[in-house]
Amino acid sequence: MSEIQYNAPDYYLMDDLLSEEHKLIRESVRAWVDRRVKPDIEEYFEKSKFPSHLIKEMGENGMFGPFIPVEYGGAGLDYIAYGIIMQELERGDSGIRSMASVQTSLVMYPIYAFGSEEQKKKYLPKLATGELIGCFGLTEPNHGSDPGGMITNVKDKGDHYILNGAKMWITNSTVADVAVVWAKDEEGIVRGMLVEKGTKGFTAPETHGKLSLRASVTGELVFDDVIVPKENVFPNVKGLKGPMSCLNSARYGIAWGVIGAAMDCYDAAVRYALERKQFGKPIAGFQLQQKKFAEALTEITKAQLLVLRLGQLRNEGKSTPGQISMAKRNNVAMALNIAREMRQVFGAMGITNDFPIMRHSMNLESVITYEGTHDVHLLITGLDITGIPAFK
């Protein structure tokens, strides 16, 4: 019996394409978000505070690493289930979804895909329950869209490496127990490794002054002659394809997630427009409002179809980075535009935190930039079309 009113738009009866299991997953995460996120997320956002009490609950509920096999603490679900979880979490807040995205796609996924059996057994079950929090270090102060230019490096010292460098814009950085760090070795080859909190020379200062994703922690990772034991390095990947495959997984989740934010904005605005009266009738009866709603519902429906097909492809192992780029770019822009348009429906009320619109809108300004900027995703599609990289 949810007390929060919400009618998720499903104009093309997408539910008929989902399994009963998918629908139960959605219902369960939605109920959890209504109970645990919605009531006080505005307060956390306003105070720029990370709701750390939710981490264990998210773990207990299986929201971390849902597609990781059960033997490593995951739920063994498919990629559509992962997408649905991200959608419902982001209906609550993009910061909460970001935390889960990082934990799942950028930390658990690489350990599962590239880690040794010892690394998997040591970290995955505890990351799944939320006992451990992870973060992912790829972006550097001077290397964002160009990760191949990274200067963070490791030097081989026989039985260990020495890690030096700095990473920036790292979700979960200050609260993470373990960081997945990407650094170049002496041959210039990108290697992935696990660096634990408390390791000498490793610090994680917080980034302040964010006007977006305020309920999520962002910071730096600084490595000053950090000793990394060789058993902490991923044995099964070399080169940029390692971090890029993590980003593929995360971008896929984002493409689903932002639909949750868009649906929340759309539903809140329609509900408001049917109640708010001007000139003697509900403002929903005016053509300019209906235009906004018709366009929003059309875009949400297209986005829903896009990610469902992408999920099917991912389940079959056939999704390409280009397809994921297209979905991430299209859906984030869709959600941001809808948040802006729906905010106007509320008039002045739309800028207050009585409604979730402005928070979603501010959050989505980050989401359109991180995990590959809106512009760079165009170039990935361009590369797919022409075969010519236009990045440099």
Next chain:
Amino acid sequence: MKILVCISNVPDTTTKIKFLNNNTTFDSAGVQWIINPWDELALTRAIELKEAHAGAIENITVVNIGPPTTEPTIRKALAIGADNAIRINLDPKDAYSVALQLSEIIKKDSFDIILCGIESSDYNGTSVGGMLSELLDYPSVSAVSFIDIDGDQLKLKREIDGGQEIIGISTPFIGIVQKGIAKDARIPNMRGIMMAKTKPLQVVEPVSTDLYTDFVSFDYPKAKAACKKVDPENVKELVNLLHNEAKVI
């Protein structure tokens, strides 16, 4: 001890109710079905008991009377934490048909604690628990807001006029529970949802399909009148409206 939780499949409480065929049939198109909220709380408490008294509670079964379309609701109960489920293949029409079917299931298996919600949120029926008690000749306690294991007995609390009654009861018995029996209904977790797929869901045919009730027609409640807003300073107008229009003073 074995617990049986009786669950009804009801429309989500935010459903807009519509009827078909000249108001004789409930229109189930587009309706989201849920576990009756009181039954869901009963199931939650049953699971809490099993977790708190691992040795004492060996099994939790859920039972539902309904057509195959109720199985997603039953799977949710399994995902929440029931060990196994029974679906009696009948579209029930009244409390007696439900109680009769349940009594036959309980006669076949020896359940120690049988929990029913105090009412169902669809037809607001409140009779199944009492009828079941009569059919089985089991003791029952209604309006139970607390249940725990206390040695060989169960300790119950029920709301009474002006206070609470604390009851000790031996098994088997029927607990007709109300809100408060558990704080919040438990939300299934992802691993529970995966495990629910492989938990046993037994389908049994009804013992009798005789129905003693027929729905003649349904009526909608009267539409709420428009809200009139009165200026806080204008007490005279408020009194006038309450006296002459609403006729309540």
